[in-house]
Amino acid sequence: MCGPPARSTCRRLTSPDAWSGAEYRPLEAVKYPLIIVDEFQDTNTEEWAMIAQLGRHSRLIALGDPKQRIYDFKGADPRRFGEFIAQFRPTEFDFVGEIVVARGRTYWSSPTL
Structure with missing residues (x-):
């Protein structure tokens, strides 16, 4: 997530003064009201801070x-x-045993995928 192309953005967003401007916080929340982090288990310290x-x-x-x-x-x-x-x-969800439908195909989630 914070590889070379995004590294400067990560540094900017994790710097101590990045969130000090009152105008900056609402702007980011308006631009990104919902953020989905996939593969969360692989986030490093810099990514987690952001x-x-x-x-x-x-x-x-x-x-x-x-x-x-x-x-x-x-x-x-x-x-x-x-x-x-x-x-x-957060509210936690465990999708084991749930049905996932993608592109018309049905997939059953099970403990061993």
């Missing part, structure tokens, strides 16, 4: 599976979901 700042003024949805974490080498942390839950107190 997500946490954006989540102060926008609605967040974090999608992921802690067991599928593959980016430890870039700073993914197994405690990240706990940090998200502690900070935002």
Whole structure:
């Protein structure tokens, strides 16, 4: 998420004074009222800081599976979901056993995919 193309944006959004301007916060919330973070289990510290700042003024949805974490080498942390839950107190959903319909095909979610 904060690879070379987006690195300057991450730095800007995570700097201590990035959120000090009262006009900046509502502008970002209007531009991004809902933020969906896929593969949340692979976020590093810099990405988490940006997500946490954006989540102060926008609605967040974090999608992921802690067991599928593959980016430890870039700073993914197994405690990240706990940090998200502690900070935002989200409603949790477990989609095991649910039906997913995509492009006319039905997929059954099961414990072993």
